[in-house]
Amino acid sequence: xxxxxxxxxxxxxxxxxxxxxxxxxxxxxxxxxxxxxxxxxxxxxxxxxxxxxxxxxxxxxxxxxxxxxxxxxxxxxxxxxxxxxxxxxxxxxxxxxxxxxxxxxxxxxxxxxxxxxxxxxxxxxxxxxxxxxxxxxxxxxxxxxxxxxxxxxxxxxxxxxxxxxxxxxxxxxxxxxxxxxxxxxxxxxxxxxxxxxxxxxxxxxxxxxxxxxxxxxxxxxxxxxxxxxxxxxxxxxxxxxxxxxxxxxxxxxxxxxxxxxxxxxxxxxxxxxxxxxxxxxxxxxxxxxxxxxxxxxxxxxxxxxxxxxxxxxxxxxxxxxxxxxxxxxxxxxxxxxxxxxxxxxxxxxxxxxxxxxxxxxxxxxxxxxxxxxxxxxxxxxxxxxxxxxxxxxxxxxxxxxxxxxxxxxxxxxxxxxxxxxxxxxxxxxxxxxxxxxxxxxxxxxxxxxxxxxxxxxxxxxxxxxxxxxxxxxxxxxxxxxxxxx
Numbered sequence: 001x002x003x004x005x006x007x008x009x010x011x012x013x014x015x016x017x018x019x020x021x022x023x024x025x026x027x028x029x030x031x032x033x034x035x036x037x038x039x040x041x042x043x044x045x046x047x048x049x050x051x052x053x054x055x056x057x058x059x060x061x062x063x064x065x066x067x068x069x070x071x072x073x074x075x076x077x078x079x080x081x082x083x084x085x086x087x088x089x090x091x092x093x094x095x096x097x098x099x100x101x102x103x104x105x106x107x108x109x110x111x112x113x114x115x116x117x118x119x120x121x122x123x124x125x126x127x128x129x130x131x132x133x134x135x136x137x138x139x140x141x142x143x144x145x146x147x148x149x150x151x152x153x154x155x156x157x158x159x160x161x162x163x164x165x166x167x168x169x170x171x172x173x174x175x176x177x178x179x180x181x182x183x184x185x186x187x188x189x190x191x192x193x194x195x196x197x198x199x200x201x202x203x204x205x206x207x208x209x210x211x212x213x214x215x216x217x218x219x220x221x222x223x224x225x226x227x228x229x230x231x232x233x234x235x236x237x238x239x240x241x242x243x244x245x246x247x248x249x250x251x252x253x254x255x256x257x258x259x260x261x262x263x264x265x266x267x268x269x270x271x272x273x274x275x276x277x278x279x280x281x282x283x284x285x286x287x288x289x290x291x292x293x294x295x296x297x298x299x300x301x302x303x304x305x306x307x308x309x310x311x312x313x314x315x316x317x318x319x320x321x322x323x324x325x326x327x328x329x330x331x332x333x334x335x336x337x338x339x340x341x342x343x344x345x346x347x348x349x350x351x352x353x354x355x356x357x358x359x360x361x362x363x364x365x366x367x368x369x370x371x372x373x374x375x376x377x378x379x380x381x382x383x384x385x386x387x388x389x390x391x392x393x394x395x396x397x398x399x400x401x402x403x404x405x406x407x408x409x410x411x412x413x414x415x416x417x418x419x420x421x422x423x424x425x426x427x428x429x430x431x432x433x434x435x436x437x438x439x440x441x442x443x444x445x446x447x448x449x450x451x452x453x454x455x456x457x458x459x460x461x462x463x464x465x466x467x468x469x470x471x472x473x474x475x476x477x478x479x480x481x482x483x484x485x
Contacts (some may be wrong), residue, residue: 035073037087037169044094046241050102059100059106060091061112068130069191078460081129085141085148092150096165110167113154119192122156125203152465155194158204166196261481290369295319297451298329303478306471310334311478315344323351331365341368348379354395355385378402381411393417407431420448421455428466438466 034042040060055484057225064076071091072083089424099109120130120138128138151157155164170184189197192202315329321330348360357379366375381399385391386439388393394416401409413427426442441464445457460475 029087035087035433036075037071037073037083037091041087041091042241043096043147044091044098047101052103053098053102053105054108057108057112060095061108061115065116067132068120068136070121071116074447082129083121084129085121086144087126089148089150094150094155096153099165099168106168110169113189114167114169114187114193116192118156120201122151122192122201123203125156125158125201127151155196155199156201158201164194167193168331170196174189210253295484299480299482301478301480303476305474305476307473311476323349325350325360342366343368352383353485354383354391356381356383357381358397358399373404375405379411401429407433421448423447423457440464440466448482451482453482455480456481 011192016205040056043056044053045058047060059075060071063071065071066076068083070083070088072081073087095109095113099106120136123138127141127143129141131137146413148157153165155166170187184197185197187193189202194201289379296316296318298314300314301308302312311331311333313329313331315327317325317327319325325346325348327344327346331341331342331344333342343366344362344364346360346362347365348358349360350358350360357380359378361376361378363373363375363377366372379399379401381397384396384398386394386396394414396412398410398413401411403409409431410430411427411429413425415423415425417423422444423446424442424444426440428438428440430438439462441459441461443456443459445459447455447457456477456479458475458477460470462474464470464474
């Protein structure tokens, strides 16, 4: 009978197998190691006191967001080529928890969240994994087992409105009322954050600017590390709070694995409202948040009537509460070679949103030599609600004009902004006592609401019988510089 031969492995073969096993184990452990974003989220979730959470918030705030609009997996150190929606969702959930546990940090949490642009990571109201490319590559993300808790907490899921956190700076910001409205518009329309008043996003309202709507690539490159795995890593992270991830009062270092960018405090905004330069993918870094109160605003202007009268003047307005204002101004004219002076004033309520009321009392020309009330007039009316797509370019209102000692007038005005700061406006007036008498006013030019900007326009306030232009007789050109603080 033939004996069966047996082979034994020598020491070299055994050593080789052990080395392979160790290498495989180390690579598996490396693959399971949380990214810097997940470590930051874990540190916030595990923070027991404010001094634990504050340095982590500073770290996340300083992260580079130029590529995706939100921090990359490595918090912007350049080692990562993408970001996963699950990671940002986990970080949003941790930020929401930190705001709930530490009221004194709510403003800082709001600064972190509102600095980001969600136009790419939550494009078309869906969560995406993003990777570097031109344009940015994306693949639809797989939701965690418990759903998108972070996006839901901040209002991104339209069918979950209960318990949504509105950022402190959007609902109770330090800006003046008018500037606060424009800031909300910039955050919701240009950075795709849900509107705290309506709960809608730009995608839900079909109000996406051309730049934000530019197509992203739906193809993910081979070997892309932004693919979702079967394991829900964020759920696993939430189950542990290792001591080495939490920054304590004695140890203010960031979470392990995260590299801190060079600290640099954003320069103080001279403008009362932040602006955003949006890349075609809608994911360019937003400018730092404005934190300077702005209740005073105004402008200085100069110009000339087309009949040759030089004009110089300035106006200032104070807004103590939303849309309430008090305004005063002074003007110098030179009609016949001699300078004359006048003042103007106004008080009232002026909400610029469609579907709202306005009422104000104005006197646009009070002769300094002979002050009187002849120029006082009450203007009140209603701004017509228009479809979102139309309201972006057209505004209209109807109302009454009640001048001192003169017949009441019925008025209507339409303003069209076809592109950028370019505008065209026209209005008509008649009196109920004689509908055969119609007059009109009109104007056009470039008008920028942002402070510390220049505007130029032609206006014709009449009196003009409808529809005689009187372009030279009653027209005037002016240039103005606006300010706010």
